[in-house]
Amino acid sequence: xxxxxSRSETVTLRIHRFAPxxxxxxxxxxxxxxxARKSSPFGDxxxxxxxxxxxxxxxxxxxxxxxxxxxxxxxxxxxxREVDPTLAxxxxxxxxxxxxxxxxxxxxxxxLCKAKVRDWIQQLPGATHDDEGFRRTGDVDDDAQPGTQTTxxxxxxxxxxxxxxxxxxxxxxxxxADIDSMLEQITRLKPxxxxxxxxxxxxxxxxxxxxxxxxPEQLAQYEMLTTCITCxxxxxxxxxxxxxxxxxxxxxxINQARFVNDSRDMATAQRLEAIDSADxxxxxxxxxxxxxxxxxxxxxGEEIWQLIAKVKEREV
Amino acid sequence: xxxxxxxxxxxxVIVGAGAAGLSAxxxxxxxxxxxxxxxxxxxxxxxxxxxxxxxxxxxGSAEGGIAASLGNVEPDNWHWHYFDTVKGGDWLVxxxxxxxxxxxAPQTVINLERSGVAFSRxxxxxxxxRRFGGHTREFGQEPVKRAAYSADRIGHxxxxxxxxxxxxxxVQFAEEWYVSDxxxxxxxxxxxxxxxxxxxxxxxxxxxxxxxxxxxGGAGRLFHTTSNSYDLTGDGMALxxxxxxxxxxxxxxxxxxxxxxxxxxxxxxxxxxxGGVLRNADGEAFMARYAPEHKDLAARDVVSRAxxxxxxxxxxxxxxxxxxxxxxxxxLDLTGLDAQHMRAVLPQVxxxxxxxxxxxxxxxxxxVKPTAHYTMGGIPTTLNGQVYTWSDDERHIVDGLYAxxxxxxxxVHGANRLGGNSLLxxxxxxxxxxxxxxxxxxxxxxxxSDVDPALAExxxxxxxxxxxxxxxxxxxxxxxxxxxxxxxTDNAYQLMADLGSVMEAGVAVTCDDASITQxxxxxxxxxxxxxxxxRTHSDARTFNQEITAIWEARHLVELxxxxxxxxxxxxxxxxSLYRTDFPQRDDTxxxxxxxxxxxxxxxxxxxHIVNIEPGTRAY
Numbered sequence: 001x002x003x004x005x006s007r008s009e010t011v012t013l014r015i016h017r018f019a020p021x022x023x024x025x026x027x028x029x030x031x032x033x034x035x036a037r038k039s040s041p042f043g044d045x046x047x048x049x050x051x052x053x054x055x056x057x058x059x060x061x062x063x064x065x066x067x068x069x070x071x072x073x074x075x076x077x078x079x080x081r082e083v084d085p086t087l088a089x090x091x092x093x094x095x096x097x098x099x100x101x102x103x104x105x106x107x108x109x110x111x112l113c114k115a116k117v118r119d120w121i122q123q124l125p126g127a128t129h130d131d132e133g134f135r136r137t138g139d140v141d142d143d144a145q146p147g148t149q150t151t152x153x154x155x156x157x158x159x160x161x162x163x164x165x166x167x168x169x170x171x172x173x174x175x176x177a178d179i180d181s182m183l184e185q186i187t188r189l190k191p192x193x194x195x196x197x198x199x200x201x202x203x204x205x206x207x208x209x210x211x212x213x214x215x216p217e218q219l220a221q222y223e224m225l226t227t228c229i230t231c232x233x234x235x236x237x238x239x240x241x242x243x244x245x246x247x248x249x250x251x252x253x254i255n256q257a258r259f260v261n262d263s264r265d266m267a268t269a270q271r272l273e274a275i276d277s278a279d280x281x282x283x284x285x286x287x288x289x290x291x292x293x294x295x296x297x298x299x300x301g302e303e304i305w306q307l308i309a310k311v312k313e314r315e316v
Numbered sequence: 317x318x319x320x321x322x323x324x325x326x327x328x329v330i331v332g333a334g335a336a337g338l339s340a341x342x343x344x345x346x347x348x349x350x351x352x353x354x355x356x357x358x359x360x361x362x363x364x365x366x367x368x369x370x371x372x373x374x375x376g377s378a379e380g381g382i383a384a385s386l387g388n389v390e391p392d393n394w395h396w397h398y399f400d401t402v403k404g405g406d407w408l409v410x411x412x413x414x415x416x417x418x419x420x421a422p423q424t425v426i427n428l429e430r431s432g433v434a435f436s437r438x439x440x441x442x443x444x445x446r447r448f449g450g451h452t453r454e455f456g457q458e459p460v461k462r463a464a465y466s467a468d469r470i471g472h473x474x475x476x477x478x479x480x481x482x483x484x485x486x487v488q489f490a491e492e493w494y495v496s497d498x499x500x501x502x503x504x505x506x507x508x509x510x511x512x513x514x515x516x517x518x519x520x521x522x523x524x525x526x527x528x529x530x531x532x533g534g535a536g537r538l539f540h541t542t543s544n545s546y547d548l549t550g551d552g553m554a555l556x557x558x559x560x561x562x563x564x565x566x567x568x569x570x571x572x573x574x575x576x577x578x579x580x581x582x583x584x585x586x587x588x589x590x591g592g593v594l595r596n597a598d599g600e601a602f603m604a605r606y607a608p609e610h611k612d613l614a615a616r617d618v619v620s621r622a623x624x625x626x627x628x629x630x631x632x633x634x635x636x637x638x639x640x641x642x643x644x645x646x647x648l649d650l651t652g653l654d655a656q657h658m659r660a661v662l663p664q665v666x667x668x669x670x671x672x673x674x675x676x677x678x679x680x681x682x683x684v685k686p687t688a689h690y691t692m693g694g695i696p697t698t699l700n701g702q703v704y705t706w707s708d709d710e711r712h713i714v715d716g717l718y719a720x721x722x723x724x725x726x727x728v729h730g731a732n733r734l735g736g737n738s739l740l741x742x743x744x745x746x747x748x749x750x751x752x753x754x755x756x757x758x759x760x761x762x763x764x765s766d767v768d769p770a771l772a773e774x775x776x777x778x779x780x781x782x783x784x785x786x787x788x789x790x791x792x793x794x795x796x797x798x799x800x801x802x803x804x805t806d807n808a809y810q811l812m813a814d815l816g817s818v819m820e821a822g823v824a825v826t827c828d829d830a831s832i833t834q835x836x837x838x839x840x841x842x843x844x845x846x847x848x849x850x851r852t853h854s855d856a857r858t859f860n861q862e863i864t865a866i867w868e869a870r871h872l873v874e875l876x877x878x879x880x881x882x883x884x885x886x887x888x889x890x891x892s893l894y895r896t897d898f899p900q901r902d903d904t905x906x907x908x909x910x911x912x913x914x915x916x917x918x919x920x921x922x923x924h925i926v927n928i929e930p931g932t933r934a935y
Contacts, residue, residue, distance in 0.1 A: 020858055069637070069674065077809070085807040086854040088861050090372075093545040095581045095668060097472060098372040114671065172516070173859035180317055183369070192480035193432030199346065200426040205394065207422050211429040213441035219434060226434045226466075226473060230371050262434075 011121055012157040013062045013075055015087065016164035018171045020055040057171075063157055068118035072161065073101060076112060076175075089175035096295055099229030102236065103175045104164040109236035111295045121159035168235050168242030179232050185252040186230070189274055193259065194267035212264045222261035225303065227296045228254050234290035234300045240283055247283035248275070250290040250300050257307050269314070276311045284308065317491050318514060323361045325767050326525040328753050329510060331495050331552060333366035334373035335471075335742035336721025336749075337531035338478035340701075343750025345485040349758040360757055363523070365490045365512050367547065367864065370479045374533055374545040375742065378471025379584035379664055381448055381463025382428070382743070383736030384421035388442040389461040394418040396453055397462060401737060402928045404450040404615050405692075405730020406891035407907065408565065411926035416699055417728045417737070417744060424744045425464050432477040435466050447589045449613040450734040450935070459613060463736040468584045468664045474739055492516060494864045497778045498528065498555040500714065501771060504705060507716035508771035511779045513786075515864060518857025520786070522779040524772060526760075527716045527753045530556070530695060530703075531746060534722035535875055536569075537868075539688035539824055540816035543575055543582035547868075549812075552723035554871030556695045557878060557914040561714070562705055564725040564909050564921070565693035566875070567882035568892045570733055571825050573619040575687025577635040577645045579672050583684060585735045587650060587665050588612045590658070594623070595647040595681065596631035602646075607935040614935035617732045617892040620686040624825050635683045637673070647681035686825055690733050692892065693882075694725040696911065696921075701726070701749025706911040706921045718753060720746040727909060727924075731891020789866060790855045807853065808865035811846055815872055818843065823883055828897040832884045839877055847873045874914065882910045885918045891933075903930050 062079050073094060079087055092098040094113050101112040105120050169177035200209035234250040235241045241249045256275055259265040275281045281304070288301030328344060330337045341364055344350055353360060366373070385392040398418035402409045429435055429443055436444040448463040466473040482489075490512065497511035509524040532552030536544025553563055573594070574583040588594075593601045594612055606622035607614035614622075623646050626632060632643035650658060650665075655678035659666050669677045696711075697703055701718040704711040720726075721742035728741055822835025847870045852862040888902035889895050907930060910918035 019856065022857070081807070081809040081813060084853075085809060085862050085865075086852075086856075086860075088859055092368060092372050092547050093374065093377050095377075095579075095672065097377045097469075097664075098368075098374070098545065100368075100372045173856075176859055179369075183317065187483045190484070192484040193430075193477075195430065197430075199430060200423045202420050202423045205419055207426055209426065209430070211426050211435075211443050214437055215441045216437045216439060218441075219437050223434055223467075226476070227469065229376075229472070230476075262432075264432075 008065045008067050009158040010156065011064055011066050011075070011117055012160040013064065013079070014160050014162045015060050015062065015174070016057065016162075017060050017087070017174045018055055018057045018165070020173060066117050068116070070117050071113050072105065072115045072117065072120065072163070073112040075117065088173045097229065099231035102166045102231040102233045104167055104236065106162050107164075108293060109166055109233040110293050111231060111233070114295055117161065120161045122161070123159050166232055166236040168238070169232065177232075182230070182232050182235055182249060182251050185248045186255050189248070189252055189256055189271070190267070191255045191259075193262065193265055195264050214263055218263040221263070222258050224298055225254055225258035225261065228258070228298060229296060231295060233293050233295060237289040237293055239287055239289060240285055245283065246279040248280050250284075250304060253281060253284070253304050253307060254298060254300055257303050260307065260310065272311050272314050275307070281308055281311055317489055318493070318516065319363060319488055319490050322521050322523060323363075324524065325361070326363050326509070326523060327360035327757055328362045328527040328529065329523055329525040330362070330364045330529045330531060331366070331510065332373075332531035332533060332721070332723070333364050333368070333370035333479075333489065334375035334531065334533055334721065335474055335478060335739055336724070336746035337364060337366065337529070338370060338475075338482055339743045339746030340529045340531055340718075340720055340750035341482055341487045342478065342485070343747035344754045345487065347751045347754040349751070349754035352758055353754070363488050363490060364482075365493050365495055365510065365523070367492060367494045367551070369491045370482070370489065371476065373475055374548055375475040375739070376472045377543070377545065377582065378474070378739055379468040379582060380586040380589070381446060381465040381470050381736045382425055382474070382739040383448065383451060383462050383734065384425040384464055384740065385418065385462060386422050386425060386443060386445060386464065388438060389445045392453065392460055392462055394421065396455060396460065397421060397451070399455045399928060400451050401728060401734060402730070403456065403931070403933055404734040405728075405732055406901065406933050407903070407928075407930040408568075408727070408730030408890060408909070408923055410727035410924035411928055412924050413699055413726045413728045415926065417740060420744055421740055424740060424747070428474055428477060428743065431481050433466065433473045435464055435473070446586065447613060448735040449585055449588070449610070449619075450615045451736065459610065463589075465586065467660075468586050468662050471739060474743065490514070493521075494867065495551065495555065496520065496782050496867060498530070498559045499775045499778045500559050500717070501774060504560045505712065505715060506771065507714060508775045511775070511782050513782075513863070515859060518860065520779050520782050522775045524767060524775055525716070527718065527756065529701065529749050529753065530717070530719040530723055531721045532723045534691035535872070536688045536691070537812065538569070538815065538819045538872055538876055538879065540813070540820040541575060541578070541580040541685065541824075542688035542816075543572055543580055544688065549868035549872050550691070550723075550875040551868065551871050552719065553691075553694055554874045556703070556719075557874055560913065561703065562696060562911040562913045562919070563693055563878055563882075564696040564727065564911055565731070565882070566691070566879050566912060567886055567910060568692035568731050569688055569823070569879070570616055570690040570692060570892045571620040571686035572616055572689035573623055573686055574648055574684040576668060576672055577683035577685050578638070580687040581668055581672055582687065582689065583648060583665050583668060583682065584662065585616070587648065587662055590661055591653050592648055592650045593652065594619070594684070595649050596626045597633050597643070598631060602626055602631070610935040615732055615734065615933075616689075617894070618935055620825055621894055623686055633683060636675075645683040645685045648684045649681050650677040651679060651681070653678070688824065690738060691722055692725070692729040692731065692733055694723050695719040696909075697724045697726045697745075699726060699748070700752040701745055702752070706919055718749045720749040731893060786857075786863065789850070789863065790852050790857070805853070806846055806850065808850055808862060808869040811843065811850065811869045812865075812872060815843055815869070815876060819876055822880065826894045826896055827883065828895055829884070832880055836877070836880050836884075839873065839880070843873050844877075878912050878914060881916070882912045882918050886910060
């Protein structure tokens with residue numbers, strides 16, 4: 001379908017919304033109970049279901065006049081400004097650097113600020129709710145009957161884009177997902193350079209310690225991996241991770257690969273050992289769905305494959 | 317993540333988790349004083365509170381570089397960096413602060429590298445450096461390669477590395493907590509703590525602290541066209557104003573010359589450092605007329621004003637996306653760069669142009685216009701980050717209160733910041749603030765760690781007031797009614813958009829008394845009453861983004877008024893501030909920092925001159 005850039009068209013944004021039950025109705029224990037089942041050394045997978053929020057979920061349609069070049073973030077900000085300020089979604093820099101705004105667009109995890117209307121608009125049969133392509137995370141307890149509410153607009157819609165929270169994580173409100181599990185998993189694996197640790201000070205206008213030397217070809221071994229923005233798209237795409245199986249997830253592994261391949265890091269052996277576990281790299285089934293939508297273009301699956309090779313090499 | 321419980325009294329609370337906040341945390345944890353405290357068996361209680369998860373901070377969007385006279389590529393000297401910083405700031409720089417900046421820059425950059433930053437490298441493995449506007453050798457001679465870089469994503473590298481190091485030290489964060497109040501004692505001489513709103517739980521917390529470090533970033537969202545993220549709403553500055561403190565030099569807002577037309581998204585100065593050229597509608601590389609020596613790499617305000625002059629002379633171009641729209645853009649020509657080299661050294665720039673303009677920078681000219689980029693002014697601090705107020709011609713330290721980074725003004729940027737100096741400022745003075753707090757913790761008498769009843773009372777009162785305000789702000793109509801109503805009432809997002817237009821028309825790039833007055837009028841007649849009347853459209857307390865958006869809108873409106881007051885009082889043109897009714901710099905009247913409290917006209921604090929006498933700022 002050809003789109004003329006300057007022409008505006010009417011798009012229906014079909015948004016999967018969620019409102020948590022008010023705080024007082026829930027038994028909320030962020031720290032977790034001392035009796036909580038800990039099935040994984042990475043800690044979250046057993047507690048993931050325990051942390052899911054309960055509340056009301058529904059599907060809401062918004063019709064907007066947009067240009068094909070507009071990003072979905074542009075569209076949602078227009079909704080906030082002009083139609084419904086209660087719609088909740090994370091966003092910050094608006095150009096793909098901060099990693100805040102990963103959601104599922106037509107079922108595919110991607111960034112709102114990088115997704116354009118023209119690339120995601122699709123024709124759906126009739127006006128009825130079509131669930132095809134939408135991945136359920138199983139994190140939501142249905143309190144209310146799912147239904148579709150429509151913001152009335154006269155013009156017929158040129159197509160529909162369906163938005164849902166990032167799969168693999170519990171939803172907190174509307175398109176906001178709780179990605180703390182990913183950050184905890186990354187943090188648990190020592191996500192920092194391990195080297196001699198000496199720091200420079202200025203003495204008589206001169207420094208007493210210099211930078212670690214690293215040739216451009218050594219930098220090239222890991223530079224791409226440092227561009228990860230920790231958005232969680234790879235995790236939402238991974239069938240093992242999003243399926244709720246115990247898996248530390250591609251984001252934590254990419255972070256480890258970043259240090260394993262950094263000539264300055266002295267902890268390769270410990271790192272490879274730490275990820276060589278049932279919940280670690282062994283849980284990766286090399287589906288490589290993680291590579292497909294990475295917004296910064298890391299071939300996540302290939303990098304994990306290389307990591308697996310390094311782990312195996314070490315065992316020989 | 318949220319802390320599992322709130323301590324009765326913190327030794328240090330850091331507000332904000334970008335380069336300055338995280339550097340402050342590391343400055344604390346890594347200091348000798350901290351090791352000494354631990355050796356004494358004392359473990360200070362420290363909390364970093366941020367409205368964003370730290371990795372979302374806007375530091376991550378910084379592209380071009382961080383300046384330091386490492387001399388890795390060609391000879392350099394911190395004295396030259398010091399001079400360039402003072403000159404770049406049009407002599408409104410405190411020279412003692414600029415000396416510290418230039419002298420400690422190499423240490424700062426080396427320690428970032430040793431913490432893990434993946435700097436681009438020379439073939440010998442040293443940190444690579446590139447040219448950046450206003451950085452010269454031999455006190456203003458030819459350009460020097462001083463900006464250490466990591467392709468064009470140095471901010472991302474620094475942010476992630478600092479966060480990683482904080483993970484190594486086990487720094488505790490309260491993420492997506494919005495600080496709604498900075499609480500001082502009644503004479504503004506001592507800090508009591510903060511009130512923070514946990515956006516997840518929907519509850520406020522009174523967080524008592526003997527030391528608070530503000531590191532909340534800038535206020536680019538005052539303007540419609542800005543490179544700043546949606547979160548850069550000047551919160552820390554507004555909190556300081558509301559606490560009764562002053563802001564220093566808040567009239568100085570830097571407009572970066574190359575915002576991608578109408579999106580405001582930054583195209584790094586590195587694009588010009590690597591050979592990009594600005595052209596007008598006639599295809600002329602016009603910067604040669606305005607800055608014969610440094611051309612496209614002249615200081616940012618010089619380039620932005622030259623662009624404005626070209627547009628006003630009718631040599632602007634329309635954004636190709638809106639061909640019939642206003643001719644308020646110019647071309648950035650990168651077609652002279654080798655396509656492969658461009659992709660290697662400017663990956664972000666190339667991708668931004670492809671994604672958001674649909675153009676191929678190796679073939680197409682790129683439409684650009686000046687975009688609000690950096691807030692030079694802010695919360696006044698000493699060289700060690702201590703916040704002070706200015707009265708009776710002297711500084712009065714607010715005991716326990718610190719600030720660092722873009723929200724602060726130690727005055728290293730003066731009237732205009734040089735590229736590469738902002739990350740440096742945030743990391744360097746953030747570290748110093750953290751280290752200073754550690755020293756204070758080590759030096760203080762044991763009794764100082766007890767809760768002071770008067771301060772606790774002030775804090776509780778602020779929390780109670782905030783709780784009442786939230787209840788009042790939450791809509792009483794059920795959300796279902798709102799969703800179906802055809803005409804939603806006013807909201808914070810609309811208000812912020814309108815404010816951006818008012819400020820853009822009022823004081824962006826150039827202004828005069830009439831435009832300032834007009835903006836003030838719009839504030840008083842429209843925006844302020846609307847900000848006051850804002851209510852949410854849902855009564856939910858958890859993850860209700862409207863609550864924080866309303867506070868952000870109010871913060872911006874408060875800040876806008878103060879910015880306009882300071883702009884109105886400065887009857888001269890200097891650095892980023894260009895008044896067409898006072899086009900000359902006036903060192904007799906205004907070689908001084910404006911110190912503006914809410915609702916007041918500015919007081920004036922003399923600039924610290926050490927050894928560089930004010931000269932002409934020609935490039």
